[in-house]
Amino acid sequence: MRDELPVLHGVPPIPEGSQPHARCQDECFLGEKPEPLKYREAIQRIKNWFRANSLHVLAYGTGCGSIELRPLGTARFDMERFGISTRPTPRHANVLIISGYLSIKTLKRVIRSYEQMPSPKWVVGLGSCTINGGMYWDSYATMKQLDLYLPVDMYISGCMPRPEALIEGFAALMDKIKKGEANGYLDYLERLDWYRENQKKIIHDWDLPDYSW
């Protein structure tokens, strides 16, 4: 299965004829995009500040990495002091952490959860399993490169990364959001066909809806 997927470097082109922002939930403008105005930029900066300081993580673990997520809530590391908290439902969350290896069975559930989250939303790939398969590089049951299937905004490498590394990663993600550079969710909407194609390549019993609203 590894050989079936091309390992892509750089950003693939947007397929012709696809409607930009067509499935957008936030700041939707179909057709022509208006020129960004000065006050619009200022409002966007304020929005980004609010978003960066209120990260709600979907309390969901996929692999062994989720064991390193738990200490983040405890007295030793305490992620709540940065405004990061966990939410049990995708409707309330805006950060999805893929914590370690992701089996193809789980990928289906992850896709549904990700699509149900309200935009703007961000994906954090945790551990080397999400980057190149890690120690599961030759497994038939796991995916090897997360950004083929979901738009990843931040990778945290390691096997497993310690909670300190996670906090470092969150800080980097917050910086990225404040600068308005964490736009993976827009990429997912613009190139949904490309992501779908990749997802269907490894999920053989595809029974998901066109888009999980």
Place this chain on the structure above:
Amino acid sequence: MDTLLHVIVSLISLMVALAYGLTTGGVVRKIMARIQGRIGPPVYQPFIDLGKVLFLRTGTHHGVMFILGPVFRLAGAAGFYLLIPVIVGVPFLEGFHFSGDLLLVMYFMFFGSLGMALGAADGGHPHSPIGVGRGLAQMTAYELPFGLAVVAIVASSGSFSVFEIVEHQRAAMLTKGVLGWNLFQLPFASIAAFLALLGMNMYPPFNIVGAPTEIPVGPATEYNTAFQSLQMSGRAIFAIAKVVLFMNLFLGGAHSILEAFIKTFFIYMWSIFVGAVFPRFRPEQSIRFFLGWPTAAGVLAVALILWR
């Protein structure tokens, strides 16, 4: 002109209640964190959370009642807050009171939850009806001791108006000082009502509606984006309105802003400190609790009033 001014002052008062409710929510999170040995989020974290969800819009649609649920909740909280006097003796801050408003206030306390119950059912998530069922069962259970406490207060002050109940306590305070408060005059009614307040505030051990790890956020599971902001602001105003009502009923009301802040803060913290040290009840344990000692205290309070 006076009516217009009354409306403007009431709206400002409502905004202050919202800000106070959100700040108190932040203080609660900070206190909980300190009890657990953590640093905790900044006190203004609820404002950031509210600001974030305020900017979000959703494309999903679950029906009209789903949209109206959080609106009912906010409207119920605002109506509840505006009916009761906040500071007695200050013009326009005495609320839109009239004789018999206590009955309407008690109705408003449950109006928001009923609206949310109808709206959450439209969301279609299985956790929502479970949470709603638990919430309504617990609500029925704690309304009994609270209702008995209100009957005792009404019988002792001879009025169904919150404003006149405060005036009655003020008259008693002239001779007895602080002991003129209903808290000391009607100790059994106070026990019943303050135990019922634990259930109303939904902190542990009575947080069975949004029970974490069981039905994670209960009725609010499908509510996202701007609906969440309506819920958050409704919850903040509702929490403040409840403690203001308890201040008026039991602690002799307030005659200055400072007094109101101090009294409401301590009433609020009562359920926080209880919540910090107790784990969660199961629904049937919670209901049995309210039908036990709190109801007994309420019956005793009414019996003592009759005997007097």
